[in-house]
Amino acid sequence: MRKVAVQTESKSYDVWIEAGCLHKLLPMLKSWKKQPTSIFIITDSTVAELYLDRVKNQLKDHYPLVEAVVPAGEASKSFVEFEQLLTVALENGLDRDSMIIALGGGVVGDIAGFVAATYMRGIRFVQIPTTLLAHDSSVGGKVAINHRLGKNMIGAFHQPEMVIYDPELLVSLPEQEWRSGFAEAFKHGLIQVPEFYQWLQEKIDSFVDLDVSLLEQLLERSIAVKAEIVAEDEKEAGVRAHLNLGHTLGHAIETQLGYGKMTHGEAVALGIIFAMRLSEQLYQVKLPINEFKQWLRQLGYDTNLPKTLQAESLLATMKKDKKVNAGIIRMVLMKEVGSVQVEEVDEKEILTLIEKMLGE
Amino acid sequence: MRKVAVQTESKSYDVWIEAGCLHKLLPMLKSWKKQPTSIFIITDSTVAELYLDRVKNQLKDHYPLVEAVVPAGEASKSFVEFEQLLTVALENGLDRDSMIIALGGGVVGDIAGFVAATYMRGIRFVQIPTTLLAHDSSVGGKVAINHRLGKNMIGAFHQPEMVIYDPELLVSLPEQEWRSGFAEAFKHGLIQVPEFYQWLQEKIDSFVDLDVSLLEQLLERSIAVKAEIVAEDEKEAGVRAHLNLGHTLGHAIETQLGYGKMTHGEAVALGIIFAMRLSEQLYQVKLPINEFKQWLRQLGYDTNLPKTLQAESLLATMKKDKKVNAGIIRMVLMKEVGSVQVEEVDEKEILTLIEKMLGE
Ligand SMILES: NC(=O)c1ccc[n+]([C@@H]2O[C@H](COP(=O)([O-])OP(=O)(O)OC[C@H]3O[C@@H](n4cnc5c(N)ncnc54)[C@H](O)[C@@H]3O)[C@@H](O)[C@H]2O)c1
Ligand SMILES: NC(=O)c1ccc[n+]([C@@H]2O[C@H](COP(=O)([O-])OP(=O)(O)OC[C@H]3O[C@@H](n4cnc5c(N)ncnc54)[C@H](O)[C@@H]3O)[C@@H](O)[C@H]2O)c1
Numbered sequence: 001m002r003k004v005a006v007q008t009e010s011k012s013y014d015v016w017i018e019a020g021c022l023h024k025l026l027p028m029l030k031s032w033k034k035q036p037t038s039i040f041i042i043t044d045s046t047v048a049e050l051y052l053d054r055v056k057n058q059l060k061d062h063y064p065l066v067e068a069v070v071p072a073g074e075a076s077k078s079f080v081e082f083e084q085l086l087t088v089a090l091e092n093g094l095d096r097d098s099m100i101i102a103l104g105g106g107v108v109g110d111i112a113g114f115v116a117a118t119y120m121r122g123i124r125f126v127q128i129p130t131t132l133l134a135h136d137s138s139v140g141g142k143v144a145i146n147h148r149l150g151k152n153m154i155g156a157f158h159q160p161e162m163v164i165y166d167p168e169l170l171v172s173l174p175e176q177e178w179r180s181g182f183a184e185a186f187k188h189g190l191i192q193v194p195e196f197y198q199w200l201q202e203k204i205d206s207f208v209d210l211d212v213s214l215l216e217q218l219l220e221r222s223i224a225v226k227a228e229i230v231a232e233d234e235k236e237a238g239v240r241a242h243l244n245l246g247h248t249l250g251h252a253i254e255t256q257l258g259y260g261k262m263t264h265g266e267a268v269a270l271g272i273i274f275a276m277r278l279s280e281q282l283y284q285v286k287l288p289i290n291e292f293k294q295w296l297r298q299l300g301y302d303t304n305l306p307k308t309l310q311a312e313s314l315l316a317t318m319k320k321d322k323k324v325n326a327g328i329i330r331m332v333l334m335k336e337v338g339s340v341q342v343e344e345v346d347e348k349e350i351l352t353l354i355e356k357m358l359g360e
Numbered sequence: 361m362r363k364v365a366v367q368t369e370s371k372s373y374d375v376w377i378e379a380g381c382l383h384k385l386l387p388m389l390k391s392w393k394k395q396p397t398s399i400f401i402i403t404d405s406t407v408a409e410l411y412l413d414r415v416k417n418q419l420k421d422h423y424p425l426v427e428a429v430v431p432a433g434e435a436s437k438s439f440v441e442f443e444q445l446l447t448v449a450l451e452n453g454l455d456r457d458s459m460i461i462a463l464g465g466g467v468v469g470d471i472a473g474f475v476a477a478t479y480m481r482g483i484r485f486v487q488i489p490t491t492l493l494a495h496d497s498s499v500g501g502k503v504a505i506n507h508r509l510g511k512n513m514i515g516a517f518h519q520p521e522m523v524i525y526d527p528e529l530l531v532s533l534p535e536q537e538w539r540s541g542f543a544e545a546f547k548h549g550l551i552q553v554p555e556f557y558q559w560l561q562e563k564i565d566s567f568v569d570l571d572v573s574l575l576e577q578l579l580e581r582s583i584a585v586k587a588e589i590v591a592e593d594e595k596e597a598g599v600r601a602h603l604n605l606g607h608t609l610g611h612a613i614e615t616q617l618g619y620g621k622m623t624h625g626e627a628v629a630l631g632i633i634f635a636m637r638l639s640e641q642l643y644q645v646k647l648p649i650n651e652f653k654q655w656l657r658q659l660g661y662d663t664n665l666p667k668t669l670q671a672e673s674l675l676a677t678m679k680k681d682k683k684v685n686a687g688i689i690r691m692v693l694m695k696e697v698g699s700v701q702v703e704e705v706d707e708k709e710i711l712t713l714i715e716k717m718l719g720e
């Protein structure tokens with residue numbers, strides 16, 4: 001089986017990647033020395049219909065099972081759901097040796113992971129990602145819920161015990177969710193591995209009927225980039241910040257549009273275009289922006305900022321980002337494909353470029 | 361200044377102990393390399409009246425300050441207060457380099473610490489304990505809030521940057537709060553340092569006008585015991601469990617009476633008597649229980665179980681303890697003063713002894 005080992009200061013674990021590997025969940029759990037006393041499966045309403053039974057059927061004769069289904073969508077990363085899931089855990093007598101399975105995309109991974117991080121000060125959890133985007137969230141141990149004043153504002157670092165990534169579960173993904181996850185893949189190429197970026201450009205020109213072995217390779221390579229960065233910098237003190245390429249504006253776009261109007265990766269793609277243009281100005285370099293935009297359009301991404309957005313509001317939102325301190329905006333900028341760094345950027349430059357792009 | 365160094369896998373920090381040392385807060389903060397961008401002081405309504413101004417006056421010309429006062433008492437370790445404090449933090453633009461001060465007893469330390477643990481996935485915090493019991497909670501990094509289904513059920517491990525322990529702040533403590541904190545001190549002697557237990561018995565026969573240098577010594581020695589145990593076992597996999605001496609029944613008593621009817625330490629003292637009696641039965645040893653009870657009574661502790669309690673309900677509550685797994689109760693039992701170990705105890709033995717003690 002393909003696997004990527006994730007090594008952090010606090011823990012090491014493996015991300016297993018193979019078509020059909022969900023069937024290996026039970027034997028893999030059975031190989032644990034400290035067996036879970038019970039298993040709490042957390043999933044969302046869409047994924048529950050598609051895959052919950054497969055997981056339950058495998059486990060039900062072997063472990064006491066508890067399940068909870070949150071409504072599909074970002075709104076479930078809330079205090080209310082968080083408290084509710086903890087209540088289910090307590091009502092069902094989960095103990096410190098119980099274990100949580102996060103079956104779903106990044107939303108389920110984040111909230112189930114935060115429940116695992118805080119239940120009795122931390123219990124084990126396993127991720128079974130069902131979206132492409134979750135290849136990003138399954139590495140690094142970041143877990144969180146949202147606050148009305150900001151996304152992912154409340155959270156922790158809590159590494160899973162293992163990740164079981166079965167690409168066959170992705171066949172049911174809607175197209176915009178492919179785009180959402182794919183943005184993190186080309187981001188990984190752009191910040192660190194130009195050759196991977198080239199490979200993606202060559203191999204992927206549509207998400208329809210994606211070859212499963214291609215998808216396995218994509219996952220393995222993209223996860224490996226993230227794993228390498230996280231290994232260097234679990235707590236986001238340095239190089240991990242590079243992963244924020246496209247995210248400063250991307251998050252602001254998501255916030256300003258209201259969650260759900262555009263997927264995360266689609267917003268990040270716009271944020272990357274913005275970061276590349278700003279980089280051209282500030283570093284006086286030439287980046288392959290047009291070629292990039294053309295590829296994106298072929299894949300169905302919108303490469304223009306939505307006209308309903310306002311530059312001033314976007315800027316104000318960017319200034320509330322977790323990475324901002326003392327009011328100074330730091331962005332990841334690009335010297336060339338594969339080489340980025342964090343820069344403090346003058347807000348006037350940001351404002352001017354957003355206005356320009358809104359006018360195009 | 362007296363100080364105890366606390367070393368854990370994840371961090372090292374110092375607990376400073378000296379009458380009047382609150383005045384050194386500012387210079388100590390100023391010596392930090394990475395200065396806080398702002399400081400969020402969290403305290404409770406009682407402590408706010410007594411000491412909040414002292415802290416604010418020292419800091420206000422040096423750092424942007426934000427403050428929040430929760431109602432005094434255990435009920436503040438709730439989801440509602442937790443969310444509210446995070447909202448205050450966000451509304452006031454706290455960033456990742458902001459810092460939280462927990463000014464108060466264990467309640468403030470626990471909730472402020474949990475806010476610090478989860479705000480933007482963790483920011484720094486400093487403890488300024490104002491109760492004797494907080495000498496226990498200030499070492500080990502356990503932070504938590506309560507759930508209606510159990511105390512401290514939701515939390516994290518998050519070590520403070522430093523602890524500034526000014527015994528002069530304790531003069532205003534009501535007598536039962538002295539008893540509450542003192543129980544953790546003699547517990548530390550009983551589990552590991554017989555000589556410290558003897559010293560406490562010789563020196564402390566009343567909490568009225570306690571000599572401040574005696575108090576400093578008590579704090580230093582008791583904190584040192586806890587620090588040593590935590591250093592060995594940050595995540596409570598082994599020897600740290602010894603700290604639960606008296607707590608299995610103690611917690612159940614608190615839950616059954618309803619929080620606030622009896623202080624934590626007063627309940628723990630009863631739990632220790634219970635554990636000692638059970639130990640005599642199970643290990644066939646003789647422990648100095650009578651002498652211990654006599655000393656406790658002199659200090660104003662009740663040494664009989666409150667008659668309103670019921671054995672069956674206590675047992676049921678004990679079985680919901682975080683330390684229980686697969687329904688088996690584990691208790692810390694004592695072979696002799698200074699030597700304890702964790703044992704699985706048959707619930708029938710527990711029930712019988714509780715019933716006996718309720719009848720005395
Ligand atoms: N922790 C991290 O490091 C990290 C990194 C990136 C993103 N995130 C978080 O991840 C979240 C976004 O993740 P996401 O895009 O996976 O969102 P998601 O979990 O909401 O999934 C997107 C949609 O696809 C549906 N879905 C999931 N799997 C499906 C499948 N196999 N077939 C059909 N539909 C399916 C879901 O029900 C949902 O409606 C955000 O909250 C973001 O903050 C976290
Ligand atoms: N984190 C840990 O490792 C740990 C360890 C032990 C206990 N705890 C927690 O600590 C809490 C109990 O701590 P506590 O006993 O300090 O409770 P507390 O913080 O509620 O303080 C007790 C009472 O004394 C008042 N008070 C505080 N300082 C005062 C002062 N200087 N003068 C006068 N009044 C003062 C408070 O307002 C409160 O009413 C519990 O919630 C328990 O779970 C945590």
Ligand SMILES: [Zn+2]
Pocket residue numbers: 136184247264268
């Ligand atoms: Zn992202």
Ligand SMILES: [Zn+2]
Pocket residue numbers: 496544607624628
């Ligand atoms: Zn205690």
